[in-house]
Amino acid sequence: MxxxxxxxxxxxxxxxxxxxxxxxxxxxxxxxxxxxxxxxxxxxxxxxxxxxxxxxxxxxxxxxxxxxxxxxxxxxxxxxxxxxxxxxxxKSLGPPLRIGALPTASATFLPEAVHAFLMAETGSPVTIVSGENRGLLDALRLGDLDLVVGRLAAPERMTGLHFEPLYSEEVCFVVRADHPLTARPHFSLTELAQYTVLIPPAGAVIRPLVDRFLLTNGIADLPQTIETVSDSFARAFLDRFDAVWIISRGVASPDIAAGRLARLDVDTSETRGAVGLTTRADRESSLALSIMITTIRDHVRSAVDRF
The missing domain is CATH 1.10.10.10 (Winged helix-like DNA-binding domain superfamily/Winged helix DNA-binding domain)
Structure with missing residues (x-):
């Protein structure tokens, strides 16, 4: 113009x-x-x-x-x-905004982004829903959610959806700060068999990456595992027992920075994947959703730099 x-x-x-x-x-x-x-x-x-x-x-x-x-x-x-x-x-007449959040977003940039969105006084109430990636994407596709924040799903799960990447991250192996493995400069991944291992469930978006990583490193089976998407349970379990938690880096980063958890020296770069925003491809964003997406973009860089 x-x-x-x-x-x-x-x-x-x-x-x-x-x-x-x-x-x-x-x-x-x-x-x-x-x-x-x-x-x-x-x-x-x-x-x-x-x-x-x-x-x-x-x-x-x-x-x-x-x-x-x-x-x-x-x-x-x-x-x-x-x-x-x-x-x-x-006038506080904005439509409700329903967000599905995977743990990696909930533990890093999303709380600050939602707070900033509320300070903008759009009038739209916010609902945060957690769960497995599969269920969140199904809810998005049905119109029960407006946005899913987390990892990019497999291609067959993205039909009718649009993904905007924000950054990439890998999974990591974390333990309690005084776990026996933290006292050793080197260890073999086969030693995981001596401990309870917390892993994402079959429906989690990072589970295929974890399975492939373990197989690549010669670990076909772990004798004692707990499948969970509950990061609060995982933190409590690691606090009480000598367990190992395999999870997205962003989920554990605040605890690692605070000294509550320690990251084991394992090269997991092959598990790196995109984290971003998933919306319905056939639906135009409301004003509230557009503001939320812009706010999340603004908060991602500083949050990612911290972990």
Whole structure:
């Protein structure tokens, strides 16, 4: 769009075209006739065409004006819809926002992003739902969720959905800070068989990555495992017992930084995968959802840098 064309140019042009009179348009707009005439001339100079023609003692819109009127009307209507949306949001009439969150998002950037969203006073209440990736994506597809925040799912699970990557992370092996394995500079992964190992369940998005990693390193089976998506249970279990937790790095990072957990020296770079935002491909984002997505983008970089 030509930077010389302002919203007031469109409003004035539309009103003159509607009234077929500069004087009547000036009355409606509550400005002087010279101001209307000047605004129309500025618009015509920017476009390089005459938008109105003399007709007797009055004026009529030109053929160029007819073409421009359609687009100008659409533009002003779009702006008005935006203004109305903001007005509704400020009156606490925004639609509810339902977010499915995987642990890696819940433990890192999502709390701060949701807090910042609430401070924006959109008027939309927020619901956070946790669970396995499969169930969250099904709920998104059915319209029970507006957004899923977490890892990119397998291609067959992404039909009808759109994924926006934010960053990538890998899984890691974590234990209690004073776990026996932390006292040793080197150990073999086969020693995992001596401990209870907490792993993601079959429906978790990172489970195939974990299985492939273990098989690649010659571990076909672990004698004692607990499948869980509950990070609160995993933290409590590790606090009481000499267990090993295989989980996305972001989930454990706050505990590692606080010294409650320790990351074992295991190269898991082959498990690296994208973390981001999943939405329905066939649904236009509401104002609240658009603001939430923008807020999450703004908070991701600083949070990711911390872990």
């Amino acid at each position: 030509d930077s010389r064309i302002k919203f007031r140019h469109l409003q004035t042009f539309i009103e003159v075209a509607r009234q077929k009179s500069v004087g009547r348009a000036a009355d409606v707009l509550a400005i002087t006739q010279p101001a209307v005439t000047r605004t129309i001339r500025e618009l015509e100079e920017a476009l390089g065409v005459d938008l109105f023609e003399k007709e007797g003692r009055g004026i009529r819109i030109s053929r160029f004006g007819e073409v421009f009127l359609r687009h100008a009307g659409e533009s002003v209507a779009a702006v008005q819809r935006g203004v109305d949306s903001i007005s509704l949001a400020r």
